[in-house]
Each structure stands twice: as C-alpha cells, then as structure tokens.
Amino acid sequence: MKIAVCLKRVPDTTTKIVVGAGGKSIDEAGVKFVPNPYDEYAVEAAIALKEKAGAGETVVVSLGGDAAQETIRTALAMGIDRGVLLKGDGSADGLEVARVLAAELNGGGYDLILFGKMAVDDYHHAVGVMVGEILGLPVLSSVSALRVEGGTVGGEREIEGGVEVLAAALPAVVTTDKGVNTPRLPSLKGIMAAKKKPLEVKPVSLGAGTMVVTGLSLPPERQAGRIVGEGPDAAAVLAQLLRTEAKVI
Amino acid sequence: MAAILAVTEQRGGSLRKVSLEVVAAARQLADAMGATVDAVVCSSGPVEGVAALGNAGADQVRHASHETFTLYNPDGFAATIASVGGGYAAIVFAATAMGRDLAPRVAAKLGVGCATDVTGLGTEGGAVVVTRPVYAGKAIQQVRLTGATAVLSIRPNTFATGSAAKAGTLQPLAVPAFTARVTVTAVKAPAQASLDVTEAPIVVSGGRGLREPANFKLLEDLAAALGNAAVGASRAVVDAGWREHGAQVGQTGKTVAPSLYVAVGISGAIQHLAGMRTSKVIVAINKDKDAPIFKVADYGIVGDLFEVVPRLTAEVTKLRAE
Amino acid sequence: MSVASAASYAGVDFYQVDSLLTEEERAIRDTVRTWVEENLIPVIGDAYVTGKFPKQLIPGLAELGVLGANLPEEYGCAGLGNVAYGLIMQELERGDSGIRSFASVQGGLVMYPIYAFGSEEQKKYWLPRLAKAEEIGCFGLTEPDFGSNPGGMITTARETKDGWVLNGTKMWITNGSQATVAVVWAKTGAVDDQKSIRGFIVPTNSKGFTGKDQKGKLSLRASDTSELHLEDVHLPKDALLPKSGGLKSPLMCLTQARYGISWGTLGAAMACYDEAVRYSKNRVMFGKPIGATQIQQVRLADMLTEITKAQLLVLQLGRMKDAGTMTPQHVSLAKRNNCNIACDIAREARRLLGANGILAEYHSMRHMANLESVYTYEGTHDMHSLILGQDITGFGAF
Numbered sequence: 018m019k020i021a022v023c024l025k026r027v028p029d030t031t032t033k034i035v036v037g038a039g040g041k042s043i044d045e046a047g048v049k050f051v052p053n054p055y056d057e058y059a060v061e062a063a064i065a066l067k068e069k070a071g072a073g074e075t076v077v078v079s080l081g082g083d084a085a086q087e088t089i090r091t092a093l094a095m096g097i098d099r100g101v102l103l104k105g106d107g108s109a110d111g112l113e114v115a116r117v118l119a120a121e122l123n124g125g126g127y128d129l130i131l132f133g134k135m136a137v138d139d140y141h142h143a144v145g146v147m148v149g150e151i152l153g154l155p156v157l158s159s160v161s162a163l164r165v166e167g168g169t170v171g172g173e174r175e176i177e178g179g180v181e182v183l184a185a186a187l188p189a190v191v192t193t194d195k196g197v198n199t200p201r202l203p204s205l206k207g208i209m210a211a212k213k214k215p216l217e218v219k220p221v222s223l224g225a226g227t228m229v230v231t232g233l234s235l236p237p238e239r240q241a242g243r244i245v246g247e248g249p250d251a252a253a254v255l256a257q258l259l260r261t262e263a264k265v266i
Numbered sequence: 267m268a269a270i271l272a273v274t275e276q277r278g279g280s281l282r283k284v285s286l287e288v289v290a291a292a293r294q295l296a297d298a299m300g301a302t303v304d305a306v307v308c309s310s311g312p313v314e315g316v317a318a319l320g321n322a323g324a325d326q327v328r329h330a331s332h333e334t335f336t337l338y339n340p341d342g343f344a345a346t347i348a349s350v351g352g353g354y355a356a357i358v359f360a361a362t363a364m365g366r367d368l369a370p371r372v373a374a375k376l377g378v379g380c381a382t383d384v385t386g387l388g389t390e391g392g393a394v395v396v397t398r399p400v401y402a403g404k405a406i407q408q409v410r411l412t413g414a415t416a417v418l419s420i421r422p423n424t425f426a427t428g429s430a431a432k433a434g435t436l437q438p439l440a441v442p443a444f445t446a447r448v449t450v451t452a453v454k455a456p457a458q459a460s461l462d463v464t465e466a467p468i469v470v471s472g473g474r475g476l477r478e479p480a481n482f483k484l485l486e487d488l489a490a491a492l493g494n495a496a497v498g499a500s501r502a503v504v505d506a507g508w509r510e511h512g513a514q515v516g517q518t519g520k521t522v523a524p525s526l527y528v529a530v531g532i533s534g535a536i537q538h539l540a541g542m543r544t545s546k547v548i549v550a551i552n553k554d555k556d557a558p559i560f561k562v563a564d565y566g567i568v569g570d571l572f573e574v575v576p577r578l579t580a581e582v583t584k585l586r587a588e
Numbered sequence: 589m590s591v592a593s594a595a596s597y598a599g600v601d602f603y604q605v606d607s608l609l610t611e612e613e614r615a616i617r618d619t620v621r622t623w624v625e626e627n628l629i630p631v632i633g634d635a636y637v638t639g640k641f642p643k644q645l646i647p648g649l650a651e652l653g654v655l656g657a658n659l660p661e662e663y664g665c666a667g668l669g670n671v672a673y674g675l676i677m678q679e680l681e682r683g684d685s686g687i688r689s690f691a692s693v694q695g696g697l698v699m700y701p702i703y704a705f706g707s708e709e710q711k712k713y714w715l716p717r718l719a720k721a722e723e724i725g726c727f728g729l730t731e732p733d734f735g736s737n738p739g740g741m742i743t744t745a746r747e748t749k750d751g752w753v754l755n756g757t758k759m760w761i762t763n764g765s766q767a768t769v770a771v772v773w774a775k776t777g778a779v780d781d782q783k784s785i786r787g788f789i790v791p792t793n794s795k796g797f798t799g800k801d802q803k804g805k806l807s808l809r810a811s812d813t814s815e816l817h818l819e820d821v822h823l824p825k826d827a828l829l830p831k832s833g834g835l836k837s838p839l840m841c842l843t844q845a846r847y848g849i850s851w852g853t854l855g856a857a858m859a860c861y862d863e864a865v866r867y868s869k870n871r872v873m874f875g876k877p878i879g880a881t882q883i884q885q886v887r888l889a890d891m892l893t894e895i896t897k898a899q900l901l902v903l904q905l906g907r908m909k910d911a912g913t914m915t916p917q918h919v920s921l922a923k924r925n926n927c928n929i930a931c932d933i934a935r936e937a938r939r940l941l942g943a944n945g946i947l948a949e950y951h952s953m954r955h956m957a958n959l960e961s962v963y964t965y966e967g968t969h970d971m972h973s974l975i976l977g978q979d980i981t982g983f984g985a986f
Contacts (some may be wrong), residue, residue: 030517031536031596034404043405049598054518087611094615109409110379111370134366135382137517139407140400142361143370143380150374153525155447156340158367161511175512176363177282177462181338184449195518196511202623205653205666205676208615216455227413228379231395234406242548242564244555251567255549256585258565263547265468265526266492266582502630556871 018073020063020129022097023118025053026081026088027138041230052088055133057200063131064096065166065198074098078121080114086216093211094203095195100216110226115147117221123152127188134159134192137235149190161196168177268301271354272324273347275364276307280506281315284360284422286322291387292358293323298389302326304345306439308343310336322427322435328439337450338364344371347426347509351376351415356394360421369419378413384420402517402540421455422465423523461496463513468526471498471515471553475531475552475571479508482576485530516541531571534559596625600858602896608903616672620679623652628683633948635810637784641686642810643766650721654691654756656699664716669862671906674851681852682859685958686811688852693762694718698725698771698933701787705829710789726767728758729838736971739782739835745774752828754788754821764799767792773838787829787837795888796821807961843916846966850905850922853930853962854898856955860937861891863951887936894929901925917979924972927963932960
C-alpha cells in the first residue's frame with residue numbers, strides 16, 4: 018500500500034486575524050502555524066492504513082516555504098515515512114496548487130492520495146478534488162468514514178440531512194472530514210525519530226491562475242445585543258421580541 | 267448575449283430549496299452584467315418544483331436526464347455541466363455537500379479556479395468579483411475571477427430569493443459520455459435523524475451547560491416548537507460523545523448562518539463563535555452573565571437553562587398557535 | 589468552559605525564549621501541551637474536588653513517552669535531552685502539580701535510581717515496564733520523624749542468608765497506594781550510620797508491605813499521597829540496588845526530581861498568569877475591563893517579570909545539566925526560586941479573579957494550594973536557602 022498525503026501549513030485556528038500591510042493577506046507576525054486540522058485526519062488515515070496492511074510506504078507532500086518543513090516533520094513524527102516539500106509560493110487559485118501537486122504525484126504509483134477536505138485558512142474545499150480530476154482518478158470527498166479493502170475504497174460523506182455512501186476502485190483520491198478518525202499525537206520518540214527521516218526539497222513555480230485576491234477585511238463588529246431579562250419569566254418577553262422585532266419566528 | 271449557469275439540486279425527484287437561492291444569486295449577477303440565466307438540473311426523471319425556477323429568475327431550465335442520475339453522480343454531473351460550462355460567463359453552485367464536491371470538478375475540467383462559499387458577488391470592469399469568508403469567518407476576502415468562466419459556489423441562506431418573473435422554459439440537456447469512477451451507492455439517514463445544521467433556518471445549539479446528553483431533549487423540544495429547526499452542539503459536547511460530529515458548530519465543525527441561532531449553555535469560545543457569528547439573529551441563554559456568548563448575542567437571557575428553556579418552548583408554542 | 593479558558597492556552601514567552609529552543613524541543617513541548625489541553629484540563633477540576641488521581645490518564649502519558657523521557661532508548665525510553673524533559677514537566681504542571689508529581693516520581697525517583705544504581709538485569713527488567721506504565725513506582729525515603737533530615741531514618745534492612753528483611757514506616761509517598769513497586773531506602777548498618785543507606789526494589793505485593801492513602805489533604809488533591817508500612821518484608825538478594833551507597837544516592841535522585849520541579853512550577857505559574865490575563869480582559873467592572881486598571885496591571889507586570897526570569901533560569905540550568913556542569917546547588921537555587929515565584933503568582937492570580945477565583949472551574953486557586961506542597965517537598969524553601977548558604981559561606985547551618 019503506497020499512500021501520499023498532501024499537507025498544508027496554516028495559522029492556528031485560535032489565531033486572532035489582523036490584516037497585513039497591503040490589505041490582501043493576514044499579518045503573520047506572532048502567528049503560530051500548525052498542520053491544517055483536516056489534513057491531520059488524512060495523515061492518521063494513511064498511517065493507520067499502512068499499519069493495517071503491514072507493509073507499504075507513506076509520503077507527505079506539502080507546498081510552501083521553508084517553514085513548511087516543520088509542518089512536514091510533525092507528520093513524520095506521527096509516523097509518516099518520508100516528506101517532500103514543493104518549495105514555492107502558494108496561490109489563491111486552488112487549481113494552480115492542484116496542478117503542482119498533481120505533477121508531483123503523477124506516476125508515483127500511489128494506491129491512495131489523501132487530503133483534508135479543506136484548509137482552515139482559505140476555506141476552498143477544492144484542491145483535493147481538483148487533483149483527482151487532473152489525474153483522472155476517482156475522488157471521494159469529505160468522507161467521515163473510510164474503508165479500504167481488496168482494491169476498493171468505500172466512504173461516507175455527510176450531506177444535508179443524510180449520509181451518502183461512496184464506492185470506487187483504487188487508485189483513488191480521498192479527502193477527509195472530521196469523524197473519520199482521531200489523529201494521534203506524535204510520541205516523543207516519534208518526534209526524535211522524525212529528524213532522521215528523509216525530507217526532499219523540490220523548487221516549484223505556480224502559474225498566475227484565474228483568481229486574484231483584491232482585498233482582505235475584517236467582518237463588521239456585531240452591534241451589542243441586550244439582555245432581555247433574568248430567569249424563566251424573560252422567556253415570554255424573548256418570544257415576543259423574536260416575533261415582533263426580529264421577525265424570525 | 268452573455269449567460270450565467272445556475273446549478274440546482276434535487277433529491278428524490280424534488281428540487282431542493284437552496285436551488286432557488288442559487289438562481290437568485292445568478293440572477294443578481296446576470297442583472298449586473300446584462301446577461302441571461304440558465305438553470306440546470308440533473309436527475310433521472312421529472313423534478314418537482316422546477317416550475318418555480320422561472321419565478322426565481324431563470325430564463326431557461328436545462329434538464330439533464332440520465333438513468334444513473336437518481337442519486338448524485340459526481341463524474342456524470344461534472345461531465346454534463348462541463349460539456350456546456352465553457353460557454354457561460356459564470357457558473358453558480360451552492361456550497362452544499364454536492365456543490366462542494368461538484369464545483370471544483372467542473373472548474374478543473376474548465377481549467378479555472380473556483381471560489382467557494384461566496385457571500386457577496388458583483389462585477390467590476392467586466393470581471394466577476396466575489397466576497398467570501400476565510401479563516402472561519404474571521405476575515406472577508408475579496409476576489410476577482412479572471413477566467414473565461416467564473417466558477418463559484420454561494421453560501422446557503424445568504425442570497426435572498428425574490429420574484430423575477432422569468433420564463434423558466436424547460437429544455438433538455440444532452441448528457442455526454444462519461445466514466446463513473448466513483449459512485450454514490452446509497453443515501454442513509456444520519457444516526458440522529460434531523461435537519462442539518464447548515465441548512466436549517468433555525469439552529470438550537472447546546473453546550474456543556476446541559477450537563478448530560480439526555481438533557482438535549484430540552485433543545486429538541488424547543489427546536490420542534492420553533493419548527494424547521496436543527497439541533498447543534500458545541501465542540502466540548504461532541505468531543506464528549508454526547509452528539510454526532512455532524513451537529514458540531516464552530517471552527518472545526520460546521521459554519522452556519524441561519525436566520526435564528528439559539529445558544530443554550532454555551533459560553534462562546536472563540537472557536538464556537540467562528541462557526542455561528544454570521545447568523546442573522548443570535549439568542550443566548552446562559553447562567554453566567556459574563557459568558558462571551560452575550561457579546562455576540564442580539565438577545566440574551568441570564569438564567570438557569572433548565573428553567574428558561576421549557577418556558578421558552580411553551581411561549582413559542584403558544585405564539586405560533588395564534 | 590469558563591470565560592478565562594475560552595481560547596486555548598499558548599504559553600508565555602515574552603523574551604522569545606522559543607528562539608533558544610531546538611525545533612524538536614518546541615515540538616515536544618507543543619505535543620505535551622496539546623495532550624494536557626485535551627486530556628487533563630477537562631477532568632482536572634473534578635478530580636481535584638473529589639480528591640481522586642485521574643489514573644485513566646496514565647496509559648496516555650505512557651504512550652506519549654513522558655515517563656523517564658530523559659533516560660536512554662535502549663531501556664525503552666525516549667532518550668531526550670534535559671531541556672526537552674524540563675519542558676515536559678513545565679507543560680504537565682501547567683495542568684496540575686499532582687500529575688507532574690506522578691511523572692516526576694515515576695521518572696526521576698523510581699526509574700532514575702534503577703538506571704543509576706541498578707544492575708543491568710534490573711535495568712532491563714524494570715525500565716521498559718515503568719516507561720510503559722505496566723508498573724507504577726513510588727519512592728520511599730521520607731519518614732514520619734525524618735523529613736528534611738532523611739539521614740536520620742530508622743527504617744532498617746537486615747541481611748539474611750538468602751536476602752533481606754525490611755522494617756520501617758515511610759510517609760508522604762506520592763503514588764504510594766497505587767504503586768506496584770517501591771524504591772525503598774533503608775539502613776543496613778547502625779541507626780547512626782548514614783553511609784549504610786541502600787536502595788531496594790520492593791514489589792508492593794510483598795508480604796508485610798502495606799500502603800494506605802493519607803486523608804484530609806488540602807493540596808495536591810488530584811494525587812495519591814500515602815504512608816508505607818514495612819513489617820518483616822522479606823526480599824531476595826537481588827532486590828538491592830547494587831550501586832547505591834550512602835545518603836548521597838537518594839539525594840542524587842532528589843536532584844533529578846528537583847530539576848523537574850524547577851520547570852514544573854514555572855508551568856503552574858504560566859497557567860495562572862495566562863488565566864489572569866484572560867480574565868482581566870474579559871471581566872468588566874465599573875464599565876471597563878479590570879485589566880484597564882492600574883492595580884491589576886501592576887499585578888500582571890510583576891507576574892510576567894518573574895516568569896520571564898524563571899524561564900531563563902531553568903533553560904540555562906537544563907543546558908548545564910546536558911553539559912554535565914550542573915551541581916545540586918544550582919538546582920537548589922532554581923527549585924527555591926521557581927517554587928517561590930509560582931506560589932506568589934498563583935496567589936495574585938487568584939486574587940485578580942475575585943470571587944470567581946475560588947471556584948474549581950478556574951485554575952489559579954488549585955495551583956495555589958498545590959504549590960504549597962511543591963514549595964515544601966523535595967527540600968523545603970528554607971532547606972534550599974541553607975544549601976545555598978553553605979555553598980556561599982562554607983558554613984553548614986542546618
């Protein structure tokens with residue numbers, strides 16, 4: 018079983034966003050970066066599948082600057098076998114990112130290529146699916162349950178008010194959602210072992226793409242609300258306000 | 267004349283409500299560009315509700331019928347839409363489970379990028395420009411789409427549906443040959459059958475303040491009284507195994523924007539706020555008057571939820587019966 | 589979740605101390621921090637109030653690899669440097685002193701003496717099992733009448749033709765009631781012969797061995813503290829730690845544990861400071877956040893200053909330990925200072941939190957109460973003053 022996981026370095030989800038100079042991206046000063054949480058499900062799935070198969074290789078691929086090496090090391094510490102850093106600037110256009118990743122993955126002999134369903138910075142939900150389309154592979158996106166056996170892959174995706182059951186033959190691309198597993202913490206031994214694992218750096222350059230970020234702003238502050246009252250008697254007042262003032266019931 | 271394609275959704279032969287929002291958004295864009303709107307629907311038979319698409323703003327409704335289109339067919343839908351998509355100035359999807367899967371497929375086939383979860387759109391110098399929340403809604407990004415076809419998906423419950431009185435003429439759309447690499451073999455009911463939090467116009471969410479899983483019954487009762495409401499949950503209670511992952515609202519769960527969000531026994535950690543702060547009206551019920559949730563709530567009640575919620579359920583039931 | 593803990597903990601680093609750490613040290617610190625945030629923080633308030641050690645966390649701690657993490661890999665340990673080990677203690681005690689105590693005892697007071705004074709067979713048998721927490725250890729040195737003066741101990745070990753017989757009572761023994769094995773210190777010679785103190789590996793199911801919890805603690809409530817009784821406990825010859833000899837041996841163990849405490853108390857101080865900062869920004873009184881008042885700003889500035897000094901202190905201590913130049917007196921200074929500032933910071937944080945500060949939902953008062961024990965054990969503040977005094981002047985004043 019040969020499995021690739023694509024991993025993105027993103028600001029920690031608790032980061033307080035400050036718009037940077039230029040007004041198109043965030044101010045990264047003092048921001049802590051972490052592996053994209055959805056990608057951690059993919060990393061866990063890759064490690065668990067290899068453990069179950071008893072043999073194979075797991076590879077983590079990341080696009081980014083030198084700092085992304087630390088993110089790759091986190092995956093290596095969790096148990097991924099080796100890393101590849103595609104060194105270059107990202108793009109607001111997910112298709113450009115997908116093209117670079119697909120070029121690296123193409124011909125790699127992977128049975129499975131895993132992604133998180135989206136990155137928590139740009140919220141695109143796009144790159145994994147696009148890589149599958151470019152490579153002509155089946156794509157099971159946003160799966161919260163995953164099963165690989167006998168050359169096939171099955172998954173479940175939450176849809177509005179239901180669950181879609183998906184099936185395809187390997188090789189395939191899968192993007193993972195919360196619920197698919199619980200990512201392990203790297204062990205301390207794993208962290209020490211990670212620095213000895215291979216990490217290849219390959220320079221890449223991305224195309225211009227068709228999406229141009231023209232601005233980034235903070236959402237308007239909500240107007241301060243009001244306390245309707247204290248205790249159960251306030252419930253009647255609230256119900257009236259929701260009907261007559263807010264007009265939502 | 268330029269045209270916009272609105273990709274609608276059906277399930278079980280009925281048009282989904284979000285389709286009207288997609289058409290309304292496409293109409294808004296079309297009016298700004300002086301374009302027409304085509305809606306497309308993929309199914310295996312007649313679809314109930316397509317007649318409403320004209321009123322929502324569709325000049326034409328293109329119906330792609332295929333025997334394998336009963337359930338969502340990722341490769342088939344993508345091939346069909348991409349086969350005509352290049353002729354449109356823009357293709358509008360909904361950022362639903364289907365739209366999130368389908369839009370990037372179509373965009374990749376057309377060789378353009380894809381803007382997901384759009385909350386505002388217009389034109390600027392002939393190009394489509396969109397605004398979309400990023401960093402879990404903690405920032406808003408403005409993006410200009412420069413491809414020959416702009417591919418985007420709109421956030422549900424964001425674009426108002428109106429009355430545009432267009433013809434909505436039904437036309438068949440040929441389904442091209444395609445390879446179904448991945449198939450949807452079934453649609454199951456979720457473990458806790460209920461309205462999805464991302465779709466429901468009203469969401470009632472509970473947190474640790476409920477003390478134990480069985481007490482979510484209070485919220486289910488309130489949701490039933492409000493009607494058309496889903497029950498959501500904070501990360502803490504989902505992690506504790508009280509509720510399904512799919513019900514989690516917040517940064518690592520679902521981002522919701524209902525017209526009414528009721529937070530019960532939720533303190534309002536920043537991760538939770540990120541998932542619901544764009545709701546139109548927020549109500550908070552909490553015993554701690556300093557809870558951060560009150561900072562974002564339009565209406566708050568300080569009190570014991572075990573007393574307040576049953577009273578609210580009774581009051582809502584009374585009002586709605588009037 | 590309380591107001592103060594509404595967003596996740598990000599540590600304290602005013603002087604860019606992170607830049608002095610290696611990538612692995614940071615990764616180890618962050619991993620343990622995440623573990624504490626996800627596993628310990630949600631349960632610690634209840635564990636403390638009910639007075640129960642959260643033993644369900646032990647397998648996770650072992651899996652993470654924190655037990656004896658600075659001992660070599662050949663014995664199933666992580667083989668970490670001492671700064672990484674210190675950072676682990678810092679993060680564990682940021683959660684609770686009781687949990688850090690558990691790890692300190694297992695690693696510094698049970699695994700370390702077996703590693704330092706044990707035979708190769710003892711090391712190969714016990715260390716991997718202790719690292720995996722298949723065995724839980726405790727350390728029996730202190731006695732009811734011999735605390736700061738352990739050399740006065742009256743527990744005895746008499747040699748017989750096929751082994752040893754131990755008699756005595758040990759007190760204030762962390763992990764004592766749940767341990768499967770105890771490292772017990774006893775005199776093999778006359779009661780005034782400190783040189784005859786030797787260490788023994790005592791399985792707690794040995795006949796004549798009993799451990800019972802000490803009740804009524806108002807500190808370290810989420811940790812087991814026990815009294816051990818040894819009444820004619822017969823042990824085989826190989827229960828003896830062959831390379832142990834004299835009071836120096838258990839004191840070497842204490843140096844290890846005190847090293848960890850120096851880091852750990854810093855973690856508790858950081859937790860209190862973090863809570864105080866958040867609270868000061870959220871709590872509105874007289875129409876403004878209390879953090880906008882001068883009196884709270886002075887409190888916070890004092891806390892941050894002491895934390896920053898303590899951080900630099902333990903970092904250099906760790907680098908000296910790795911270089912082999914650290915002395916017990918160096919450790920005394922750090923243990924003394926960091927326990928002291930942590931006690932002060934916890935108390936000031938609790939005060940800043942007002943009435944809310946007395947609730948278990950917040951962390952500062954729990955830390956405040958815990959730190960009184962940490963201030964006292966492993967050499968009280970006063971004893972470390974005297975150790976330093978002796979080092980400075982050459983005069984013993986005990």
